[in-house]
Amino acid sequence: MNRRELLKTASVSAAGFTILPRHVLGGTGFIPPSEKITLAHIGTGTQGLREMPRLMANPEIQIVAVCDPSKHAIGYRDWGKDDLLNELRTVLDKPAWRSGTEGTVPGGRDVAKDFVETYYASDQPGGAFKGCSSYADFRELLDKEKDVDAVKIMTPDHLHGVISVACMKRGKHVIMHKPIANRLQEARLVIDTARKTGVATHFMPWEANGSMDQVMAWINAGAIGTLREIHNWTQRPVWPQYTTIPAAAPIPDGFDWDLWLGPEAERPYSPDYTNMVFRGWYDFGGGSMADMGHYSLWSVFNALELGSPTSVEPMLSHTCGLKDSIAFTVQNDFSFPTACTVRFKYPTRGTRPALDLVWYDSGMRPPTPDELEVDSKELPEEGMMFVGTKGKILAGFFLEDPHLIPESRANKDAVAPAHVRGKQVSPSMRQWIAAVRGGAQPPSSFLNAWPISEAVNLYAVALRTGKKLLYDGESRKITNLADANKYLAREYRKGWDPQSA
Numbered sequence: 420m421n422r423r424e425l426l427k428t429a430s431v432s433a434a435g436f437t438i439l440p441r442h443v444l445g446g447t448g449f450i451p452p453s454e455k456i457t458l459a460h461i462g463t464g465t466q467g468l469r470e471m472p473r474l475m476a477n478p479e480i481q482i483v484a485v486c487d488p489s490k491h492a493i494g495y496r497d498w499g500k501d502d503l504l505n506e507l508r509t510v511l512d513k514p515a516w517r518s519g520t521e522g523t524v525p526g527g528r529d530v531a532k533d534f535v536e537t538y539y540a541s542d543q544p545g546g547a548f549k550g551c552s553s554y555a556d557f558r559e560l561l562d563k564e565k566d567v568d569a570v571k572i573m574t575p576d577h578l579h580g581v582i583s584v585a586c587m588k589r590g591k592h593v594i595m596h597k598p599i600a601n602r603l604q605e606a607r608l609v610i611d612t613a614r615k616t617g618v619a620t621h622f623m624p625w626e627a628n629g630s631m632d633q634v635m636a637w638i639n640a641g642a643i644g645t646l647r648e649i650h651n652w653t654q655r656p657v658w659p660q661y662t663t664i665p666a667a668a669p670i671p672d673g674f675d676w677d678l679w680l681g682p683e684a685e686r687p688y689s690p691d692y693t694n695m696v697f698r699g700w701y702d703f704g705g706g707s708m709a710d711m712g713h714y715s716l717w718s719v720f721n722a723l724e725l726g727s728p729t730s731v732e733p734m735l736s737h738t739c740g741l742k743d744s745i746a747f748t749v750q751n752d753f754s755f756p757t758a759c760t761v762r763f764k765y766p767t768r769g770t771r772p773a774l775d776l777v778w779y780d781s782g783m784r785p786p787t788p789d790e791l792e793v794d795s796k797e798l799p800e801e802g803m804m805f806v807g808t809k810g811k812i813l814a815g816f817f818l819e820d821p822h823l824i825p826e827s828r829a830n831k832d833a834v835a836p837a838h839v840r841g842k843q844v845s846p847s848m849r850q851w852i853a854a855v856r857g858g859a860q861p862p863s864s865f866l867n868a869w870p871i872s873e874a875v876n877l878y879a880v881a882l883r884t885g886k887k888l889l890y891d892g893e894s895r896k897i898t899n900l901a902d903a904n905k906y907l908a909r910e911y912r913k914g915w916d917p918q919s920a
Contacts, residue, residue: 450478450479452481454479455478455479455480455481456479456480456481456568456569456592456852456855457481457483457566457567457568457569458474458480458481458482458483458567458568458569458570458571458594459482459483459484459485459486459560459564459567459569459570459571459591460474460482460484460485460486460531460535460570460571460573461485461486461487461557461560461570461571461572461573461574461582462486462487462571462572462573462574462575462578463485463486463487463489463526463527463528463530463531463573464487464489464495464526464527464573464574464694464695465495465496465497465503465524465525465526465694465695466573466596466695467487467526467531467573467574468503468507468525468526468530468531468534469503469506470571470573470596471531471534471535472507472510472538473848474571475535475538475539477848477852479852480569480852481539482535482551483550483551483552483564483567484551484552484553484554484560484564484567485528485531485532485535485551485552485553485554486528486553486554486555486556486557486560487526487527487528487531487555488555488556488674488675488676488678488679489526489527489528489671489673489674489675489679490527490528490529490555490673490674491527491529491671491672491673491674492520492523492524492525492526492527492529492530493527493671493672493673493674494671494674494690494693494694495523495524495525495526495527495694496524496694496695496696497524497695498657500521500522500524501521501522503524503525504517504520504521504524504525507525507534510538511534511537511538511541512541513537516537517530517533526694527673528553528554528555529553531553532551532553535551536548536549536550536551539551552564555675555678556675556678557582557585557586558585561585561586561589561591567591568591568592568855569591569592569593569594569619569855570582570586570591570592570593570594571593571594571595572586572593572594572595572596573596575679575693575697575703575704576597576598576600576601576697576698576703576704576705576709577601577681577682577683577697577702577703577704578681578682579595579596579598579599579600579601579609580599580600580601580602580605580606580608580609580682580917581605581681581682581911581915581917581920583595583599583609583612584608584609584612584917584918584920585917585920587609587612587613587616587618587620588612588616588920590616590618591618592618592619592620592851592854592855593613593618593619593620593621593865594620594621594623594851595620595621595622595623595865596623596624597622597623597624597705597709597710597713597714598705598709598713598872598875598876599622599865599868599872600872600876601701601703601704601705601709601876601879602876602906602907602908602909603872603873603876603877603880603895603907603908604895604907604908604909605908605909605917606869606872606873606876607869607872607895608917608918609865610865610866610868610869610872613864613865613866614866619851619854619855619860619861619864620851620860620863620864620865620866621847621848621850621851621861621863621864622713622863622864622865622867622868623847623863624713624714624717625717625847625861625862625863626847626863627714627817628714628715628717628718628817628818629715629718629814629815629817629818629819630718630818631718631719631721631722631818633821634722634805634812634814634818634821635722637812637821637823638805638807638812641809642807642809642810642812642823643805643806643807643808643809643810643811643812643823644807644808644809644810645772645807645808645809646723646771646772646774646805646806646807647772647774647775647806647807647808648774648775648776648777648805648806649719649723649774649775649776649777649803649804649805649806650777650779650784650785650803650804650806651712651715651716651719651776651777651778651779651802651803651816652778652779652780652783652784652785652798652801652802652803652816653707653711653715653779653780653801653816654780654781654782654800654801655707655710655711655780655781656698656699656706656707656710656755656780656781658695658696658698658699659691659696659699660699660754660755660756660757661691661696661699661700661754662738662740662749662751662754663749664753665689665690665691665692666689667687667688667689668687668688668689668690669688670688671690676688679693680912681912681915682909682911682912682915682916682917683702683703683909683912684702684910684912685912698710699754699755700753700754700755701752701753701754701755701879701883701906702753704755705875705876705879706755706780706875706878706879706882707755707759707780707781708761708778708780708874708875708878708879709875709878709879711780711816712778712871712874712875712878713871713875714816714817715803715816715817715818716776716871716874717868717871718818719776719803719818720870720871720874721867723771723774724768724769724771725765725768725776725870725874726765726766726768726870726892727870727873727890727891727892727893728763728764728765728776728873728874728877728890728892729764729765729766729889729890729892730763730764730887730888730889730890731761731762731763731764731877731878731880731881731887731888731890732761732762732764732881732887732888733759733760733761733878733881733882733884733885733886733887734759734760734761734762735756735758735759735760735882735885736756736757736758736759736781737749737751737756738751738757752883752884755879755882756882757781758780758781758782758783759778759779759780759781759783759882760777760778760779760783761777761778761878761881761882762775762776762777762778763775763776763777763778763874763877763878776874778878782800784798784800784802785798785804788804788806788811788824790810790811790824790825790828791813791824791825793824793825793827794824794825794826798813799815801815801816802814802815802816803815803816803818810823810824810828811823811824812824847861847862847863850862850863851863873892873895876907877890879906880897880903880906880907883903883906884900884902884903884906886900886903887899888900888903895907
C-alpha cells in the first residue's frame with residue numbers, strides 16, 4: 420500500500436498493521452503523521468504567507484515544502500510596511516520573530532521555510548523542527564518530493580495554469596487561488612486536466628461566495644418581474660496600473676527572473692512587473708474582474724446557469740501624453756485600463772430569459788436608480804444589483820444583505836416571498852480534504868469553474884482590443900475580430916508548454 424492509498428483508509432486496519440487510535444498517540448484531535456495530507460506550498464509572496472496559517476492550523480495537513488523563485492525578502496510591496504510581519508508574529512506568538520527586519524515587507528522562500536518550521540516547532544517536545552524543504556523551481560520540487568500528496572498554488576496569475584497542470588499530471592491534489600489561468604484556452608486545459616486525472620481540486624474564491632437563495636426566491640416569485648440585468652461594481656484596482664513599459668532594472672540577489680517569467684516572453688526585469696502589481700499587466704495578471712469577480716459572481720453564475728456569453732462589450736479609460744508639445748493617445752495593449760465597464764450578453768437558457776451582466780471597476784458604478792432616490796440614498800461604493808422589468812434587488816458586493824428597493828417594498832410587495840435564510844457555504848477545506856481521502860469532488864472544484872473562468876478571460880481580451888467581441892462558446896472563438904483570438908491563448912516559451920509537461 421502506498422502512502423496515497425493509506426490516506427483513504429487511514430482510520431481502519433490495513434495491509435497487516437493497525438493504526439493506533441488518535442487518543443492513544445497524542446490526545447483528542449491528534450492526527451498521526453501517517454494520516455496527514457502532506458502539502459507543498461508553491462508561491463510564498465505576501466499573499467502566500469498570509470494564507471499559510473489557515474493550512475498549518477488544520478491538523479490534517481502538514482506543509483513539507485515551499486517553493487518560490489525569490490529566496491530573500493527583497494522588493495516586496497504591500498498595503499502596510501509591518502502589517503504582514505506583525506500578523507505572522509501573532510500567529511507564532513513570537514513578537515520578536517525575525518527581529519531586525521522591521522520596515523521590510525516579508526516574502527520569499529527563506530522567510531516561508533522559517534515561518535513553517537517555527538510554527539511546527541511549538542508542537543515538538545524540544546521546541547525545534549526542521550522538516551520543510553525549499554525550492555526555487557516547482558519542477559524540481561515535483562521531481563524530488565514524490566510523496567507529497569497535494570500542492571497549494573499562490574503564484575502570480577500567469578503561472579497558475581502551467582503549474583497546476585504539471586501537478587495534476589503527477590497525481591497531486593491542488594488548491595489554487597484565482598484565476599484558474601489568465602488565458603481562456605489555458606483555463607480550459609486546466610479544467611480538462613482536473614477531469615481527466617480525477618485529483619481533488621479546490622478553487623479558493625468559492626470560500627468567499629455569498630448565497631443566492633434570497634435573490635433567487637424573489638426572482639422566481641416574480642417580485643422584480645423578468646430579470647434583465649445584473650450589475651456588479653468594485654473600487655478595485657488598489658494597485659498601480661501602468662501606462663508605459665517600465666525601464667530595465669538590476670535583478671535582485673536571490674531572485675530567478677527566468678523562473679518568474681515562466682511561460683511568458685522574455686523581457687528585461689523590472690520590479691513594476693512583480694509582486695502585487697503583476698495584476699495590472701495582461702501578460703501576468705487578470706485585472707480587477709479576475710481579482711474580485713470570482714468572489715462576487717461565481718454563485719451568481721451557478722444559480723442563473725450562465726454559460727457562454729454571446730458578446731462582450733468594453734468601455735474603458737485611456738491615457739494621453741505629450742511628445743514635442745503635441746498631445747497623443749497612448750496605444751496600450753500591455754496593461755489594464757485605469758477604469759472600465761464591460762457588458763456581457765447571455766442568451767436564453769431553459770426558462771431563464773436572456774440577460775446582461777455588467778462589470779464596473781475603479782469606482783465606476785451604475786447610475787443611481789429611481790428606487791434609491793425615493794429613499795434619498797445612493798449606491799454603495801461596492802455592490803451588486805439585479806434589475807427586472809418590475810423592480811430591483813440591491814445587495815452588497817458579496818451578495819450580503821440582499822433587499823428589494825425602495826425599502827417600502829419589503830413590507831408592501833405582496834408578491835415577494837417571506838425572507839429566506841441564506842445557506843452557509845459548507846467549509847470548503849473540509850470538503851476538499853474529504854475528496855483527497857477518496858470522497859466526492861467539492862463544490863469548489865475546478866470542474867465547476869468554467870463559466871466564470873471564461874468570462875474573466877473574455878473581459879481581458881475585450882479590454883485589450885478595445886472592441887465589442889462576438890463570441891461562440893462551442894468553438895471558443897471570437898467570430899467578428901479574428902485577430903483577437905490570439906489573446907485567448909499563450910505563446911509558450913520553450914520548455915513551458917503545459918501540454919508537453
